[in-house]
Amino acid sequence: MKVQTPNLRTRIKFCGLTRVEDVHAAIALGVDAIGVVMTEKSKRYAGIERAIEIRMTLPPFVDLVALFMDDMPGFIAEAVAALQPDLLQFHGGETAEECVRYRMPYLKAVAMGGGVDPIAVVHAHPAAAGFLLDGHAAGEQGGSGKTFDWSAVVGAFTKPVILAGGLTAQNVGAAIRAARPYAVDVSSGIESAVGVKDAQAMRAFVDAVRMADAA
Numbered sequence: 126m127k128v129q130t131p132n133l134r135t136r137i138k139f140c141g142l143t144r145v146e147d148v149h150a151a152i153a154l155g156v157d158a159i160g161v162v163m164t165e166k167s168k169r170y171a172g173i174e175r176a177i178e179i180r181m182t183l184p185p186f187v188d189l190v191a192l193f194m195d196d197m198p199g200f201i202a203e204a205v206a207a208l209q210p211d212l213l214q215f216h217g218g219e220t221a222e223e224c225v226r227y228r229m230p231y232l233k234a235v236a237m238g239g240g241v242d243p244i245a246v247v248h249a250h251p252a253a254a255g256f257l258l259d260g261h262a263a264g265e266q267g268g269s270g271k272t273f274d275w276s277a278v279v280g281a282f283t284k285p286v287i288l289a290g291g292l293t294a295q296n297v298g299a300a301i302r303a304a305r306p307y308a309v310d311v312s313s314g315i316e317s318a319v320g321v322k323d324a325q326a327m328r329a330f331v332d333a334v335r336m337a338d339a340a
């Protein structure tokens with residue numbers, strides 16, 4: 126049964142940001158969270174120094190989410206100490222024990238593109254603050270631009286659900302209506318190039334979310 130969480134509006138996370146100017150644009154649009162990719166496996170890898178710069182740009186009540194994928198514990202601990210993020214996001218095969226060792230709230234990504242039983246992931250991560258449902262298959266990275274059947278997730282999760290995977294200004298309204306998620310997460314859908322966000326696409330995405338909420 127889905128958790129009954131007050132959700133007067135759909136929260137918005139922009140992920141994979143690598144440029145401070147894009148962070149400023151996101152803040153001006155009122156997004157709730159900024160995601161920085163801290164795994165070197167990703168083409169959107171920010172690195173600790175750039176991520177710190179982004180962290181110092183954020184105003185109060187805009188969260189920083191640090192994304193990892195099967196990274197070494199020592200590196201994760203170093204990044205957490207340097208960034209002091211508000212939330213961790215694990216995109217690989219991390220166990221619950223590996224996720225909680227940093228004593229911070231975390232999101233566990235669920236690969237909805239195949240190779241993973243979503244309910245098994247939920248049961249394996251009782252301490253997760255929420256679950257981010259992405260369109261990629263097991264073992265693949267996020268930011269792939271792949272969607273999945275949003276209606277299939279309704280009522281299946283006991284923690285807040287964050288929808289990701291192939292979301293754009295053109296389809297995010299339909300995703301919200303189908304799944305009523307706690308939040309939506311976008312990366313490639315607001316880019317002009319990998320790691321470079323497009324101001325018009327960012328604005329269009331936020332406008333589409335607000336229109337869906339109003340409806």
